[in-house]
Amino acid sequence: xxxxxxxxxxxxxxxxxxxxxxxxxxxxxxxxxxxxxxxxxxxxxxxxxxxxxxxxxxxxxxxxxxxxxxxxxxxxxxxxxxxxxxxxxxxxxxxxxxxxxxxxxxxxxxxxxxxxxxxxxxxxxxxxxxxxxxxxxxxxxxxxxxxxxxxxxxxxxxxxxxxxxxxxxxxxxxxxxxxxxxxxxxxxxxxxxxxxxxxxxxxxxxxxxxxxxxxxxxxxxxxxxxxxx
Amino acid sequence: xxxxxxxxxxxxxxxxxxxxxxxxxxxxxxxxxxxxxxxxxxxxxxxxxxxxxxxxxxxxxxxxxxxxxxxxxxxxxxxxxxxxxxxxxxxxxxxxxxxxxxxxxxxxxxxxxxxxxxxxxxxxxxxxxxxxxxxxxxxxxxxxxxxxxxxxxxxxxxxxxxxxxxxxxxxxxxxxxxxxxxxxxxxxxxxxxxxxxxxxxxxxxxxxxxxxxxxxxxxxxxxxxxxxxxxxxxxxxxxxxxxxxxxxxxxxxxxxxxxxxxxxxxxxxxxxxxxxxxxxxxxxxxxxxxxxxxxxxxxxxxxxxxxxxxxxxxxxxxxxxxxxxxxxxxxxxxxxxxxxxxxxxxxxxxxxxxxxxxxxxxxxxxxxxxxxxxxxxxxxxxxxxxxxxxxxxxxxxxxxxxxxxxxxxxxxxxxxxxxxxxxxxxxxxxxxxxxxxxxxxxxxxxxxxxxxxxxxxxxxxxxxx
Numbered sequence: 001x002x003x004x005x006x007x008x009x010x011x012x013x014x015x016x017x018x019x020x021x022x023x024x025x026x027x028x029x030x031x032x033x034x035x036x037x038x039x040x041x042x043x044x045x046x047x048x049x050x051x052x053x054x055x056x057x058x059x060x061x062x063x064x065x066x067x068x069x070x071x072x073x074x075x076x077x078x079x080x081x082x083x084x085x086x087x088x089x090x091x092x093x094x095x096x097x098x099x100x101x102x103x104x105x106x107x108x109x110x111x112x113x114x115x116x117x118x119x120x121x122x123x124x125x126x127x128x129x130x131x132x133x134x135x136x137x138x139x140x141x142x143x144x145x146x147x148x149x150x151x152x153x154x155x156x157x158x159x160x161x162x163x164x165x166x167x168x169x170x171x172x173x174x175x176x177x178x179x180x181x182x183x184x185x186x187x188x189x190x191x192x193x194x195x196x197x198x199x200x201x202x203x204x205x206x207x208x209x210x211x212x213x214x215x216x217x218x219x220x221x222x223x224x225x226x227x228x229x
Numbered sequence: 230x231x232x233x234x235x236x237x238x239x240x241x242x243x244x245x246x247x248x249x250x251x252x253x254x255x256x257x258x259x260x261x262x263x264x265x266x267x268x269x270x271x272x273x274x275x276x277x278x279x280x281x282x283x284x285x286x287x288x289x290x291x292x293x294x295x296x297x298x299x300x301x302x303x304x305x306x307x308x309x310x311x312x313x314x315x316x317x318x319x320x321x322x323x324x325x326x327x328x329x330x331x332x333x334x335x336x337x338x339x340x341x342x343x344x345x346x347x348x349x350x351x352x353x354x355x356x357x358x359x360x361x362x363x364x365x366x367x368x369x370x371x372x373x374x375x376x377x378x379x380x381x382x383x384x385x386x387x388x389x390x391x392x393x394x395x396x397x398x399x400x401x402x403x404x405x406x407x408x409x410x411x412x413x414x415x416x417x418x419x420x421x422x423x424x425x426x427x428x429x430x431x432x433x434x435x436x437x438x439x440x441x442x443x444x445x446x447x448x449x450x451x452x453x454x455x456x457x458x459x460x461x462x463x464x465x466x467x468x469x470x471x472x473x474x475x476x477x478x479x480x481x482x483x484x485x486x487x488x489x490x491x492x493x494x495x496x497x498x499x500x501x502x503x504x505x506x507x508x509x510x511x512x513x514x515x516x517x518x519x520x521x522x523x524x525x526x527x528x529x530x531x532x533x534x535x536x537x538x539x540x541x542x543x544x545x546x547x548x549x550x551x552x553x554x555x556x557x558x559x560x561x562x563x564x565x566x567x568x569x570x571x572x573x574x575x576x577x578x579x580x581x582x583x584x585x586x587x588x589x590x591x592x593x594x595x596x597x598x599x600x601x602x603x604x605x606x607x608x609x610x611x612x613x614x615x616x617x618x619x620x621x622x623x624x625x626x627x628x629x630x631x632x633x634x635x636x637x638x639x640x641x642x643x644x645x646x647x648x649x650x651x652x653x654x655x656x657x658x659x660x661x662x663x664x665x666x667x668x669x670x671x672x673x674x675x676x677x678x679x680x681x682x683x684x685x686x687x688x689x690x691x692x693x694x
Contacts, residue, residue: 062363198290
């Protein structure tokens, strides 16, 4: 148990983080290398500054809760989405315990959020996930496109959050939950580049592309600096 | 079973083949042969490998199956929230499935894909605006249409349409002679009422070269006359080319990219031949999309731009009203409530909504917006070729319900529709649902409302038979 833990928080962690970061970086590079101005019918290079402006704005605008016409049209989903994603991004990065492990193992860590804040964010993520699952089951328009793979992705994210939270709140004998948390967390890191979780970076790529498309080709300066998402 | 006599993978490139296909009324034999048409799976997969790159692959891969696109799609809405009309479902179960199976699909699959590509998506691109990942299903359906076309699975009317472009260089059989004759005829016919009216053909170095939709000379020659009268009123130095005047592209609806290129090439050649300062296209949405927005790419122009500044008719009208080249008689402004149809092809996809609104501010006392509008407006219900496909007429008529309800909600009885496809769809919805509306292009409205300067009026004493 002891040695398993030290493997998981040592070499195991290094491997998962390496696969995660390198894998996602490769996905990002491959995405942009695979853009083809003739096939996409978007003249990226000659209009790069318009493209950058429109692309970055499009990626930014969709990160703002209720910031777009689309988000405003779907208030329930928007709330679930931001509950889920806020915690899913912030907790792994800024949890005190995570950064303590980093400091212990590698001698550096990120600043930490107060425990109370990460607790709230974790609960918010779990609630967000719960309602997103519910929505998937309840709404016919979501059910018809739902596959087992979608539930696998949800589980890949849910297990580390739920187990981590149980380990955090249970007073004693939480080693089992901690083990589940670490294994599932690392599994998520390792699988991210190869699954739909690659949207962690490909979201920015795909949003950039459509924003650039609208600014370069589909109207551009005629409707002001950027498409009014 | 090999390819059919009429339904096959070969594009129509001779008048004879075109006439044979036209003679098959309603495509009876054509569709019958289609049920036996083999899929060339090797070619299909190799085409996909060559043309399906990261943008499309990523769209298909990262689609979170969240269903937010459902409500964005007017076809989902007007088909009673049918889950099989969810854009993500439509594309994943067609293009997505072809790619997952590496092109190994059968005849029945392709015929179903055809039904989806041409009757369940008008390529209006609205869903792309509602997807958090920025997945544009309309763009993918357009790509799928190209794949289906290359395999011979395309609605009969669009195979003909693409063939027309290949054979006549226009969506209808209007020859150069017919076209030039129409110009002369229209100038003469209206010369009495508009002294000095000209339709100059092939004038070099004019300020404006005008391009249009073949059905204008073929079926509505008065539209050509109206364009001429308005340029005449505005005092423009303009011309039309004898060849390369046809701006539309049924081949774009069909997914026949080679024919698209051929058509745009003719227009661009005429621009280079006549060297106008700029080009103005008629009140048509898809013609603008084809020749101004997509055309440069079909022609392989690295800057993505046509060879000269190329604007839509509404941009010219807005400018002419703004600069006072055309003046509206205040007494003739439209008093009744009036609404405006935003064409997906040049409003959502080219940002021209502000020009149509600028125009309405000059024309109407009681202009009322549809809801939603501008970039977020719904398709008229007949876009992307939907209007013209007999086989899908029932589905098209259902698709008109969204626009019908939008128009009814404005309380207007007059709809300004500066786009041929939208204009047709709105005409058809009146015929189908009898809501008591009128619909119009801008040109006839403007001619009725513009102040005619004295020197352009017919002189009484010159009047003769």
